Amino acid sequence: MTGAARTRDLTWLVALSSALWGTDALLRKPLTTQLPTPLIVVLEHAVCVAILSPLLPRAWRGWRGLSGRQRLAMIGVGAGASALATTLFTLAFTKGDAITPLVLQKLQPLFAIGLAGLLLGERLHRRYLLFVVPALAGAWLLTFPDPLHVGLASAEAALLAVGAAALWAGGTVLGRLVSADLDPTTLTVLRFAIGLPTAVLIALATGISWRVAPADWPAVVALALIPGLLALMLYYRGLRRTAASRATLAELAFPATAALVGVFALGEKFALTQWLGVALVAAAVTALGVHERSASGPAVVPGRLATSEVA
Numbered sequence: 001m002t003g004a005a006r007t008r009d010l011t012w013l014v015a016l017s018s019a020l021w022g023t024d025a026l027l028r029k030p031l032t033t034q035l036p037t038p039l040i041v042v043l044e045h046a047v048c049v050a051i052l053s054p055l056l057p058r059a060w061r062g063w064r065g066l067s068g069r070q071r072l073a074m075i076g077v078g079a080g081a082s083a084l085a086t087t088l089f090t091l092a093f094t095k096g097d098a099i100t101p102l103v104l105q106k107l108q109p110l111f112a113i114g115l116a117g118l119l120l121g122e123r124l125h126r127r128y129l130l131f132v133v134p135a136l137a138g139a140w141l142l143t144f145p146d147p148l149h150v151g152l153a154s155a156e157a158a159l160l161a162v163g164a165a166a167l168w169a170g171g172t173v174l175g176r177l178v179s180a181d182l183d184p185t186t187l188t189v190l191r192f193a194i195g196l197p198t199a200v201l202i203a204l205a206t207g208i209s210w211r212v213a214p215a216d217w218p219a220v221v222a223l224a225l226i227p228g229l230l231a232l233m234l235y236y237r238g239l240r241r242t243a244a245s246r247a248t249l250a251e252l253a254f255p256a257t258a259a260l261v262g263v264f265a266l267g268e269k270f271a272l273t274q275w276l277g278v279a280l281v282a283a284a285v286t287a288l289g290v291h292e293r294s295a296s297g298p299a300v301v302p303g304r305l306a307t308s309e310v311a
Contacts, residue, residue: 077194
């Protein structure tokens with residue numbers, strides 16, 4: 001690699017954005033003790049829509065240019081992969097520790113590849129199982145401190161987190177149906193613009209209190225912007241100048257940061273088998289990412305804000 005190529009390489013930016021995703025629990029878990037989960041999700045979406053509001057006219061023009069099938073896909077992205085998935089993800093923090101929901105989010109590419117086979121007709125190779133089996137084994141070890149004795153509370157938290165990961169994966173797959181006609185920025189704006197009224201409907205259906213203490217607003221804004229919009233923008237920029245194989249490895253900063261935040265900032269304690277589970281999930285999904293990116297080029301964007309592949 002030449003000196004100029006090294007200058008252009010932005011692997012560090014991919015790692016930084018992934019680390020920012022890993023700080024989510026530092027803000028989200030304390031908020032779950034102060035505010036109802038549906039309200040947190042509404043406020044996240046409201047902050048993002050407010051920040052992105054200058055781009056709403058452009059997003060509306062993009063929406064008008066979509067076919068009926070594409071509009072349904074976009075509604076699935078906004079309502080399912082944004083509002084509902086974030087609600088399940090936030091609920092997971094109220095049921096268990098601060099590390100498990102974030103690490104289980106790494107399962108998203110496994111769901112995305114499987115759903116792409118079902119919904120988009122993409123060929124699913126047998127080698128897929130070589131990555132799925134160890135990842136699921138790692139998820140089991142991670143979820144239960146004693147893997148031979150399943151606790152109901154741990155299972156509930158894990159199911160919520162896995163449900164969120166599946167919905168985010170669905171958003172990635174549905175996003176591919178519109179990615180040819182919408183750029184990633186417009187996709188992101190429409191995602192939040194559709195997700196906000198959906199989140200409001202979920203909140204209304206649960207009959208929550210809408211009161212927000214002034215002291216809670218800094219954490220809400222930071223949650224929406226730091227592991228949210230800022231991390232996404234840095235990730236997109238870094239990925240454009242980072243080789244796929246290096247980007248996949250740089251994304252390990254996400255579970256690593258989540259584990260460090262959980263242990264040192266939030267006081268979580270993990271059994272040895274749970275740390276083995278973290279390692280298995282991270283290794284299996286990273287190996288899958290290296291394999292898929294070397295085989296097909298574009299990368300499945302990880303995390304709750306993903307909507308499409310990044311060219």
